[in-house]
Amino acid sequence: MSELVLEDRHKTLPDHALDQLFRGARTFYTWEDKDVSDTTIQALYDLLKYGPTSANNSPARFIFLKGAAKERLRPFLIPSNIDKTMSAPVTAIVAWDWEFHEKVPQLFPHDPGAKEWFASDEARKANGVRNGTLQGAYLILAARALGLDCGPMSGFDAAKVDEEFFASDPKMKHWRSNFLVNIGYGTTEKLFPRLPRLAFDEAARILK
């Protein structure tokens, strides 16, 4: 599959898929007592990794916390995020690697100069945040495509999470946390009513 271009791609997906990904998808706060297997986490990565990034730079890094490891996160969550996180089968720390440019020669092999596009601190920050955040959205939608529910959150102390999970590991010490995503099979007890969205004319323009 990965070397081919999908011939049959210029068709709208079935309504059920659009509902599962977007129209009927919701942010969940309570969860079935049902594991998300390591195999499913690997399958999730194997979808989201194909989402596009600038020069394929793929700066996002993902820590999937299960069981006891989630307790390490608890002290750094705002109070309203604790229960929903501690009860989720998996919580992903969506991070990005400040040193992502070191892997650009591997990821963009036909242009040996591409690493230099990300040489400056300014370029690394802008590209790491932008592309790492895109990849976080790919994670949310890939999870929904696999029949999982998500609860993304940004209410936590990122600097302390970096210190707890990344600082002491030579391979992770340049990783920076961006946001969190609870992942599992949601239940509806604390579900918000669907909140309003901006009308097209409030958020968009078509110029000709």
Place this chain on the structure above:
Amino acid sequence: MSELVLEDRHKTLPDHALDQLFRGARTFYTWEDKDVSDTTIQALYDLLKYGPTSANNSPARFIFLKGAAKERLRPFLIPSNIDKTMSAPVTAIVAWDWEFHEKVPQLFPHDPGAKEWFASDEARKANGVRNGTLQGAYLILAARALGLDCGPMSGFDAAKVDEEFFASDPKMKHWRSNFLVNIGYGTTEKLFPRLPRLAFDEAARILK
């Protein structure tokens, strides 16, 4: 649909959908001479708008450029982005609104204090960029779900694009461009071979 929770959501989408969204999807550089209708652009917005953002703050703004309006973008593109952009049926400027917090009372009506979470410049920048970028990824995947191909790009002069498109319009003067996405029905002449992705162990960890 929008008020309901999809009961039948805990199933993996069919392989064809996973291919169209992720595994077989590619970044395109050349395009069929085929319009993307205004109706399709509206349908694209009506999917992507449902993607989750922090407190539903929905900071992204989208300018869809067609025909002569695309010429206004040309001077601000890096040379390697000109041909693919000028030949695309639509180019979207994915922007975010520096004043997005003004719409939070409308978007998060049950908590009148939520607007204050985004009162500081620092909170507005971090949340505008993070959530506006998530919404840009939702646009890419919603486009693919509708059978469209995309070519996202960050090689352009954002400050000059803001000046050209936003500065003189009272309703858009606080919008800030983030990245661009060519949208249409791609052709395969200049398609890259599928580039490698990081292995799970290079980009992720499972901690228990």
